[in-house]
Amino acid sequence: MSRSSELAERWDAAWPAALDSWSPYTLLKPPIYFETQKQAEACGMAGQVAAIRLADQTVMVNLATVRELGLEDHSLAILAHEIGHHVHVPGNLADNARMLAAMKPLLIGLPPETPAMVANLYGDLHLNDRLQRRHGIDVASVYVRLRESGRTSDPTETWKVYTRAYEHLWRLPPGTIAPPDITPVVNADALLVSRLIRHFSVRWLAGARRFAAILFPYLNADREKPQTFLSAGLGDCKDCGQGAAIPDGLTAVDPAELGEDGEFDAAINGEAEDDDDQNPRQPEPGKGSPGSQHRSPLEYADLLRGMGLVLPGHEVTARYYRERAKPHLLPFPSRRQPAATETHPEGYEGWDAGDDLQDLDMLGSLMRSPVVVPGITTVRRVYGEVAGKEPDRAPVDLDIYIDCSGSMPDPSAYTSYLALCGTILVLSALRAGASVQATLWSGPGQFKTTSGFIRDENRLIDIVTGYICGSTAFPLHVLRDTYRERRASARATHIVVISDDGADTMLSNDETGAPGTDICRLAMERAGAGGTLVLNLFNPESWDAGKRLAELGFHIHPVRDWEELVAFAARFARETYK
Amino acid sequence: MTMPVLADLLRWLAETPPEFREDPPLAAVLGDLLESLGHPDMDVAALARGEAGLKPRAERNRRLWILAACRLLWHPSFRLSDLPADGLRHLFAKELPRVAAITAADALVTEEDRREELVRRTLRAVGMGLAGETLLESEDRFCQVDSVEGRLVARGAAERERRAREVREAMAREAARMAAARYSSE
Numbered sequence: 110m111s112r113s114s115e116l117a118e119r120w121d122a123a124w125p126a127a128l129d130s131w132s133p134y135t136l137l138k139p140p141i142y143f144e145t146q147k148q149a150e151a152c153g154m155a156g157q158v159a160a161i162r163l164a165d166q167t168v169m170v171n172l173a174t175v176r177e178l179g180l181e182d183h184s185l186a187i188l189a190h191e192i193g194h195h196v197h198v199p200g201n202l203a204d205n206a207r208m209l210a211a212m213k214p215l216l217i218g219l220p221p222e223t224p225a226m227v228a229n230l231y232g233d234l235h236l237n238d239r240l241q242r243r244h245g246i247d248v249a250s251v252y253v254r255l256r257e258s259g260r261t262s263d264p265t266e267t268w269k270v271y272t273r274a275y276e277h278l279w280r281l282p283p284g285t286i287a288p289p290d291i292t293p294v295v296n297a298d299a300l301l302v303s304r305l306i307r308h309f310s311v312r313w314l315a316g317a318r319r320f321a322a323i324l325f326p327y328l329n330a331d332r333e334k335p336q337t338f339l340s341a342g343l344g345d346c347k348d349c350g351q352g353a354a355i356p357d358g359l360t361a362v363d364p365a366e367l368g369e370d371g372e373f374d375a376a377i378n379g380e381a382e383d384d385d386d387q388n389p390r391q392p393e394p395g396k397g398s399p400g401s402q403h404r405s406p407l408e409y410a411d412l413l414r415g416m417g418l419v420l421p422g423h424e425v426t427a428r429y430y431r432e433r434a435k436p437h438l439l440p441f442p443s444r445r446q447p448a449a450t451e452t453h454p455e456g457y458e459g460w461d462a463g464d465d466l467q468d469l470d471m472l473g474s475l476m477r478s479p480v481v482v483p484g485i486t487t488v489r490r491v492y493g494e495v496a497g498k499e500p501d502r503a504p505v506d507l508d509i510y511i512d513c514s515g516s517m518p519d520p521s522a523y524t525s526y527l528a529l530c531g532t533i534l535v536l537s538a539l540r541a542g543a544s545v546q547a548t549l550w551s552g553p554g555q556f557k558t559t560s561g562f563i564r565d566e567n568r569l570i571d572i573v574t575g576y577i578c579g580s581t582a583f584p585l586h587v588l589r590d591t592y593r594e595r596r597a598s599a600r601a602t603h604i605v606v607i608s609d610d611g612a613d614t615m616l617s618n619d620e621t622g623a624p625g626t627d628i629c630r631l632a633m634e635r636a637g638a639g640g641t642l643v644l645n646l647f648n649p650e651s652w653d654a655g656k657r658l659a660e661l662g663f664h665i666h667p668v669r670d671w672e673e674l675v676a677f678a679a680r681f682a683r684e685t686y687k
Numbered sequence: 688m689t690m691p692v693l694a695d696l697l698r699w700l701a702e703t704p705p706e707f708r709e710d711p712p713l714a715a716v717l718g719d720l721l722e723s724l725g726h727p728d729m730d731v732a733a734l735a736r737g738e739a740g741l742k743p744r745a746e747r748n749r750r751l752w753i754l755a756a757c758r759l760l761w762h763p764s765f766r767l768s769d770l771p772a773d774g775l776r777h778l779f780a781k782e783l784p785r786v787a788a789i790t791a792a793d794a795l796v797t798e799e800d801r802r803e804e805l806v807r808r809t810l811r812a813v814g815m816g817l818a819g820e821t822l823l824e825s826e827d828r829f830c831q832v833d834s835v836e837g838r839l840v841a842r843g844a845a846e847r848e849r850r851a852r853e854v855r856e857a858m859a860r861e862a863a864r865m866a867a868a869r870y871s872s873e
Contacts, residue, residue: 215848218855242823301843307830308840319844325851329858 117142120184127188130244140168158342161194163202164353178258186248193236203356209415211366212321229346231320234306252286260341264288266327268337273299314365350416360432362402426521427570434532441541443502453495457488504543505638512608514551514581520574526674527607531573547572552580581611585619592632604640613654633662690818691764699762700802713750720757726772734779751792752783770813778812790834804832
């Protein structure tokens, strides 16, 4: 990556003006230049003109391609365009993901890399129009040069619409940028694209679906042909998400992804024509409030894949539930201790050179000897504990059992409100300073447990959102072993079982023949902070085991949808605090 | 002529007295306005009446849009301006009924973009610009807030999507046919 070439220096000189074209306050590090295709290949940029990386806000320029295409004098237009990808469209990973999510449903049936390319085309149209029209930067001549270079001599249908749209936007004579054989249909669609770009130039995300809809037939017609846009080296956002951390907020569907209004959907379904002139569109209060709709875990995983973020499946699931749980964390219960202890200074002891520096008491050491000799004259304070006057509060630990038998929904495929509920409880407990034991269970011998109370969030969420899909048998042995020899002084624990009607196996016998009722009773006594059953039950009243489990002290909450989950959270907080 | 400032006009509209939204007699309001703007001879009754055949709800919506424009034109920025009669006639008789046909006047209360649309539509009709804005910027911004254009674009895109859906369905049928043919040949 040499930056010494004369061309690199010329392009570098154009960088401040390129930044300035967006705003005098735009700050980005200077671009990385590749002098040869071999150098560029290491970053997946062979044959490309330029590219961006959203992970570290980088602009990369392949000077070898720039020379091949004769674009040496177009530094300002190209650099300003790449900067635009960082500051306008897509601007960041999350908005890039939302754009892809908005387009994908309209591009079903096309090759998997299509949405990323369509998003790239859409972003380029917005950026180029703004640069050409508002900032007077001659982007059009870049396309003219590309045409002259011969790289676009066998254009795809998509390229025809795309380039003709520029001609409409900039009122250029037909054939300036676009190929000569533009049909009236292509021309009409290009005109529509140009109007769409202007209308959605600020709320660009809202126009993404419509753009994809217009391009679909052209992309479909181009299936057997390499896309001119990519073969001309213009796919500058192709892998822009690689190496980035997953941005927050992607589990929710942004209202802008849906076009912010029902206009498009109504028009697709032919409703708009019926009410024209007689029934003006009313504003829809409440519609589109952020986070009001969520993707399924599968859609979320698909979105991350589309962004080039390749993660193990279960990590994606855990992240999905963690993100959805965070806004709903509960004030987890704590218990009053008889009295807190207070620290009390009791004197000095020697401080050795290997001890923590923060423990060294310099004043004490100097009082002992004005000459400080580490390990000889140095001291540290010793503190004792005395009973305090103020009562202390200790958090209640959580012992959670998640049913993942065949009757339960797979949390990685469908939104499982039970897994979400478990995640909320675990994160709430950890936030309150409690420790958690999590056990994922299905049939006999099919279980996964932390084997003790821990505070490792990743491991706990892995278990809570996991899936085994076997038969149903509550792991009574785990419950039994947890509480059989529990010390009386151990911290109070709340037992939570997340299941469906398979929770009645809590009342079966364990592998030694001991009745589950006795095991549950003992556990509830020794846990000391009650128990809760969160159940996916459609008719809780007719569930026979419910009464017996309630007699043992368990609170039973049916949770089958979002409303019940929120209601449970409120009740749980209320009941454990009363 | 002093160019009005967009923020002032938007605030003026946002502070519209509730009486304007309670559908007061349009002819009276319009008559007062046009007289004070120096056009007492315009056919106020025809402008207030609008086109026949609209359903009551749509007709009320049209009146509310015109009333909102009247409120806007009462702004001091317009008092000393010599607003062209043709422009005003076009605004009340064509522009506003067109936008009223697709957007409820309630949106003028809830959406700032709609208020801006009314400001820009009105200024275009009377041939005025906004302070600190070039003609190009003004055109671009109008295009962004123009709900009529938005509706036309949405319709155009939706029509293409209907076409695309047919293609997708044909593709799915073809794939199913191929799969069935393969299955039966095996």
